[in-house]
Amino acid sequence: MTLSEIPAPERIDVQAPEGNYAIYIGAKALKALDVLLRLHGLGGKAVIVTNQTLAPLYGEPLAELLGTALIVVPDGEQHKTLETVRRLYDELLALGVDRHGVVIALGGGVIGDLAGFAAATYLRGIAFVQAPTSLLAMVDASIGGKVGVDLPQGKNLVGAFKQPVFVVVDPTLLPTLPDSEWICGAAEIIKAGLLRDESLLDADLYRRDNKAFTDVLRRAIQIKVDYVQRDPYEQDIRAELNLGHTFAHAVERVSGYTWRHGEAVGFGLVASARLSHAVGLCAASLPERVEALVGAVGLPTRCSFEPSAVRDAMRTDKKRHGEIMRFVLLRDVAQPEIRDDVPAQAVLDVLESLRS
Numbered sequence: 001m002t003l004s005e006i007p008a009p010e011r012i013d014v015q016a017p018e019g020n021y022a023i024y025i026g027a028k029a030l031k032a033l034d035v036l037l038r039l040h041g042l043g044g045k046a047v048i049v050t051n052q053t054l055a056p057l058y059g060e061p062l063a064e065l066l067g068t069a070l071i072v073v074p075d076g077e078q079h080k081t082l083e084t085v086r087r088l089y090d091e092l093l094a095l096g097v098d099r100h101g102v103v104i105a106l107g108g109g110v111i112g113d114l115a116g117f118a119a120a121t122y123l124r125g126i127a128f129v130q131a132p133t134s135l136l137a138m139v140d141a142s143i144g145g146k147v148g149v150d151l152p153q154g155k156n157l158v159g160a161f162k163q164p165v166f167v168v169v170d171p172t173l174l175p176t177l178p179d180s181e182w183i184c185g186a187a188e189i190i191k192a193g194l195l196r197d198e199s200l201l202d203a204d205l206y207r208r209d210n211k212a213f214t215d216v217l218r219r220a221i222q223i224k225v226d227y228v229q230r231d232p233y234e235q236d237i238r239a240e241l242n243l244g245h246t247f248a249h250a251v252e253r254v255s256g257y258t259w260r261h262g263e264a265v266g267f268g269l270v271a272s273a274r275l276s277h278a279v280g281l282c283a284a285s286l287p288e289r290v291e292a293l294v295g296a297v298g299l300p301t302r303c304s305f306e307p308s309a310v311r312d313a314m315r316t317d318k319k320r321h322g323e324i325m326r327f328v329l330l331r332d333v334a335q336p337e338i339r340d341d342v343p344a345q346a347v348l349d350v351l352e353s354l355r356s
């Protein structure tokens with residue numbers, strides 16, 4: 001297969017301090033990976049990292065197409081650890097991957113974070129390509145260069161910035177994604193819509209039979225790209241991408257990580273919109289609209305946890321600033337505002353109002 005035999009993938013260029021990279025978006029784009037590797041001058045030994053679920057679906061056919069080795073790790077966030085990275089180093093060494101080698105992450109955000117962290121550190125860093133397979137990884141995790149692993153003390157506590165050489169977003173991989181994961185990706189796209197693009201706030205877009213979904217992907221990716229280009233190391237404006245996430249991280253933690261991240265983001269968007277109204281920032285219609293959309297997509301709009309437990313969990317958030325709780329609030333759609341002065345009681349009241 002050559003690039004000329006498949007529909008030419010669309011290309012979005014990302015400017016990063018370490019060098020620019022391209023995101024290729026299009027049906028069957030993954031089949032062009034061998035051409036793309038050559039186009040980008042990646043002639044060294046390539047190794048695909050994937051998980052046990054994705055290996056038979058996409059990993060083995062891709063390894064055959066590229067004539068490369070496949071490293072398969074167990075599926076699940078509980079394996080996003082230094083132990084798994086250590087295993088990746090062992091396998092890369094055993095395969096004879098040298099400084100000219102390239103690691104291809106084929107999977108959701110867990111694989112991207114794990115393989116990216118291994119690529120950032122193995123031999124002080126080798127080339128890295130992202131081939132995201134989950135909706136969340138396509139629109140969020142694969143863009144922006146953040147890679148890393150969890151520690152027993154908390155999620156994503158060890159990591160690095162490692163830009164890929166390129167990213168391949170192939171929507172033809174999405175039909176096998178479970179519905180529960182699909183809606184988690186939708187939560188991050190709705191977040192992007194609330195921050196920047198009102199046209200993404202339509203529940204029909206997130207139907208699995210949406211024939212125009214590639215357009216949704218492109219618009220969501222462009223929003224994340226705009227943020228990471230303006231603020232590659234998350235010094236200021238990129239923090240807006242944490243809309244809904246102060247609530248979400250706390251709910252995930254209180255649930256003992258039985259809530260998926262995207263589910264918690266869905267709830268967090270509803271809570272943030274209510275909080276925005278509670279502090280007098282936006283009209284009452286905004287939280288109503290957010291709740292209707294989040295609910296229509298199938299994401300939770302209520303949670304059963306004790307409000308004080310959720311509020312306490314916010315205090316241990318990695319992204320907290322001292323004792324200050326930082327929230328991204330909304331004046332309106334596409335008018336986010338970062339606030340450090342939200343009264344704790346307002347947060348508790350919102351959580352109480354959303355208790356199931």
Ligand SMILES: NC(=O)c1ccc[n+]([C@@H]2O[C@H](COP(=O)([O-])OP(=O)(O)OC[C@H]3O[C@@H](n4cnc5c(N)ncnc54)[C@H](O)[C@@H]3O)[C@@H](O)[C@H]2O)c1
Pocket residue numbers: 051053054075076077080107108109110111113133134135136137140141142143144145146147155156173174175176177178181184261
């Ligand atoms: N680096 C970043 O900037 C960033 C941003 C957001 C999230 N993340 C990280 O990403 C992770 C979450 O990513 P995720 O939601 O993709 O989870 P995931 O990687 O666990 O994937 C979710 C599930 O879907 C399966 N799957 C993925 N693609 C599939 C497909 N096409 N067909 C069938 N099954 C498929 C996976 O095997 C897995 O079981 C978290 O670890 C989070 O910390 C990182």
Ligand SMILES: [Zn+2]
Pocket residue numbers: 188245261265
């Ligand atoms: Zn998120």
